[in-house]
Amino acid sequence: MNPYIIEEHEGLLVFTINREDKRNAISYEVMDGLEEAITLAGEKKIKAMMITGAGEKAFCSGGDLSSFHELKTAKEAYKMLKRMSNILVKILLFPKPTIAVLNGTAVGGGCELASACDFRIARKGIKAGFIQGTLAITTGWGGGTIVSEKLAHAHAMKMLMEAVPYKTDELLQIGFIQSTYEGDSITAGKLFLHKFMGIETEVLSSYKQMFLRKLEQNRIEERIQAEVEQCSILWGEEAHHKQVNKFLQKK
Numbered sequence: 001m002n003p004y005i006i007e008e009h010e011g012l013l014v015f016t017i018n019r020e021d022k023r024n025a026i027s028y029e030v031m032d033g034l035e036e037a038i039t040l041a042g043e044k045k046i047k048a049m050m051i052t053g054a055g056e057k058a059f060c061s062g063g064d065l066s067s068f069h070e071l072k073t074a075k076e077a078y079k080m081l082k083r084m085s086n087i088l089v090k091i092l093l094f095p096k097p098t099i100a101v102l103n104g105t106a107v108g109g110g111c112e113l114a115s116a117c118d119f120r121i122a123r124k125g126i127k128a129g130f131i132q133g134t135l136a137i138t139t140g141w142g143g144g145t146i147v148s149e150k151l152a153h154a155h156a157m158k159m160l161m162e163a164v165p166y167k168t169d170e171l172l173q174i175g176f177i178q179s180t181y182e183g184d185s186i187t188a189g190k191l192f193l194h195k196f197m198g199i200e201t202e203v204l205s206s207y208k209q210m211f212l213r214k215l216e217q218n219r220i221e222e223r224i225q226a227e228v229e230q231c232s233i234l235w236g237e238e239a240h241h242k243q244v245n246k247f248l249q250k251k
């Protein structure tokens with residue numbers, strides 16, 4: 001089965017992580033798909049990009065532990081972390097509106113991927129959290145830096161440091177999600193973006209640039225690089241490998 005699906009819905013490019021059996025974990029093939037989707041979304045006919053997951057159990061469970069656990073040293077981890085952080089930077093700085101539709105649980109790198117989008121909406125009843133701390137690492141794809149830009153300081157720090165999944169009422173209260181929905185994810189995403197789609201792409205892009213200038217002034221890419229390097233160091237420590245093995249041995 002293809003690990004991702006790319007569709008176009010009347011000017012909205014939809015990327016779906018299609019690995020429901022692995023709770024939509026991000027593998028190298030999914031990274032290939034995200035890079036392809038970002039290129040396609042740059043086409044003139046596309047006004048916005050949406051990212052979601054297959055099924056109703058998970059939006060994305062972060063990095064694919066069954067393959068990334070083979071990365072043992074900081075140097076080995078850095079390569080993977082850097083590649084995915086480049087993808088998140090492209091999403092973050094994408095010159096059109098982007099939305100993550102949390103169709104299910106979003107944990108670890110799944111929360112990082114969602115943070116890179118301009119908007120996040122969530123199906124009622126799901127949970128989302130930066131659980132990296134439970135694996136003795138920090139965020140490592142740029143999500144910690146990005147969420148520290150998008151949420152109030154205390155909310156962002158609390159979400160990162162607690163390293164637990166939050167329910168939708170808390171996610172709404174801290175502003176991590178903009179709204180909740182029931183039913184089909186793509187329909188929900190299209191509904192959220194409905195008014196945007198009637199506005200000229202040039203206008204949408206010009207407004208997006210206003211927000212990107214602020215991120216660039218805050219040296220966002222330099223700070224994300226520092227996050228990737230710090231996560232790589234923690235990744236190489238025994239404490240991380242022990243926690244990942246604990247998860248994999250549960251299977």
Ligand SMILES: CC[C@H](C(=O)O)C(=O)SCCNC(=O)CCNC(=O)[C@H](O)C(C)(C)COP(=O)(O)OP(=O)(O)OC[C@H]1O[C@@H](n2cnc3c(N)ncnc32)[C@H](O)[C@@H]1OP(=O)(O)O
Binds near residue numbers: 025065131135140
């Ligand atoms: C910098 C980012 C960083 C990185 O890796 O690069 C991270 O993202 S760190 C965080 C990594 N992710 C996790 O630690 C999450 C692990 N998964 C879970 O906690 C749960 O699976 C959960 C809460 C997402 C869903 O729980 P549920 O009970 O619904 O499902 P199962 O746990 O039974 O899992 C079903 C099936 O999926 C496999 N699975 C789930 N998550 C991953 C993953 N991240 N990588 C690989 N495989 C994953 C799980 O092993 C089960 O497979 P099966 O073959 O059926 O046993």
